[in-house]
Amino acid sequence: MMYVIVDVYPGDSIDKVITDLNSWFRLFSGKDAIGSELKVIAKYEGKGRVVIQVPSNLLKYLRSAVIMAGRESDITVITVKVTGTIRKALAIASSVPYLFNEFVE
Amino acid sequence: MVKTMFVELHLGSADRRLISLLKRLGYGLVALIISGNNDIEELPAFRKLVITKGSAWKIGLSRSFDLVSVVPWSRFALNKLISDDRIDAITVNEVNRKVLPSKAQARAMAREGKALEIVINPIVSNGESGLAFLRDVINDYSTIDGLRIVVSQGISKVSDVRNPRDIVELIRVLTGVDAKPLISENPYELLVDALYRRGVCL
Numbered sequence: 637m638m639y640v641i642v643d644v645y646p647g648d649s650i651d652k653v654i655t656d657l658n659s660w661f662r663l664f665s666g667k668d669a670i671g672s673e674l675k676v677i678a679k680y681e682g683k684g685r686v687v688i689q690v691p692s693n694l695l696k697y698l699r700s701a702v703i704m705a706g707r708e709s710d711i712t713v714i715t716v717k718v719t720g721t722i723r724k725a726l727a728i729a730s731s732v733p734y735l736f737n738e739f740v741e
Numbered sequence: 742m743v744k745t746m747f748v749e750l751h752l753g754s755a756d757r758r759l760i761s762l763l764k765r766l767g768y769g770l771v772a773l774i775i776s777g778n779n780d781i782e783e784l785p786a787f788r789k790l791v792i793t794k795g796s797a798w799k800i801g802l803s804r805s806f807d808l809v810s811v812v813p814w815s816r817f818a819l820n821k822l823i824s825d826d827r828i829d830a831i832t833v834n835e836v837n838r839k840v841l842p843s844k845a846q847a848r849a850m851a852r853e854g855k856a857l858e859i860v861i862n863p864i865v866s867n868g869e870s871g872l873a874f875l876r877d878v879i880n881d882y883s884t885i886d887g888l889r890i891v892v893s894q895g896i897s898k899v900s901d902v903r904n905p906r907d908i909v910e911l912i913r914v915l916t917g918v919d920a921k922p923l924i925s926e927n928p929y930e931l932l933v934d935a936l937y938r939r940g941v942c943l
Contacts, residue, residue: 645899645900663869664914695910696910696913696914697914699906699907699910699911700907700910700911700914700915702903702904702907703865703903703907703908703911704865704868704872706900707865707866707900710898710900711900712899712900712901712902713903714766714902714903714904715904715906715907735762735765736762736899738758738761738762739758739899
């Protein structure tokens with residue numbers, strides 16, 4: 637499994653982005669993703685950050701989906717970090733500054 | 742391992758917050774496509790002239806820019822511009838099959854040392870048909886020997902920004918091509934060549 641930390645701006649559009657990510661992920665992965673799914677491990681609502689679990693062989697489809705997500709609604713979606721353990725992912729997610737701090741002010 | 746430096750050659754904003762976001766994502770060099778006095782301190786920024794159908798006269802100003810690209814508006818114009826010394830790159834920034842360089846024109850571009858720049862934001866904003874276009878363009882032109890392909894994001898506001906590493910993945914998923922050089926080495930070399938052609942010593 638791989639864990640992907642994604643930052644979203646504006647921060648309150650997390651749910652919309654997760655929906656978008658799922659549908660683009662399905663489109664890119666096609667039959668490869670039969671029987672597997674994206675799993676939201678942690679959501680930092682106030683912060684606009686989400687940690688998503690994805691099977692390693694399907695990571696490239698999630699990363700591709702990040703390029704497409706949010707476009708119709710002017711939402712920024714940026715991968716912050718990809719790691720192989722949930723422990724590391726959560727540590728990074730709670731320590732690395734939100735990418736859009738300067739935009740929030 | 743040497744850390745990759747990403748290059749964005751189609752930046753339409755000098756917003757300080759945007760620039761520092763790009764820097765955090767690993768961008769080390771940008772080219773601004775807007776005019777005016779835009780002081781950017783965080784990153785080396787070059788000035789790029791983008792010539793379109795309505796602004797063909799601007800080619801006369803090319804000396805005061807570091808880089809010149811053309812968004813071709815017809816096959817005829819493209820033919821003429823491919824052999825123009827003042828042009829460094831041909832830019833594709835919309836889903837428009839009619840004005841893409843033909844195979845012969847692309848080979849001529851390779852000979853003349855002109856790059857093909859693909860600006861992905863306006864293309865993939867078309868959703869699935871944009872992805873199909875992007876796939877076909879990269880598949881077609883990556884087979885042309887010696888043609889330098891450059892991929893820019895095309896950023897003018899924060900919602901345009903994506904992680905360049907994800908763009909590499911997207912292009913790999915679509916085409917199987919390793920796109921890393923397309924967002925790092927190739928645009929860097931394009932810029933260096935353009936500066937060299939203008940007589941700037943590096």
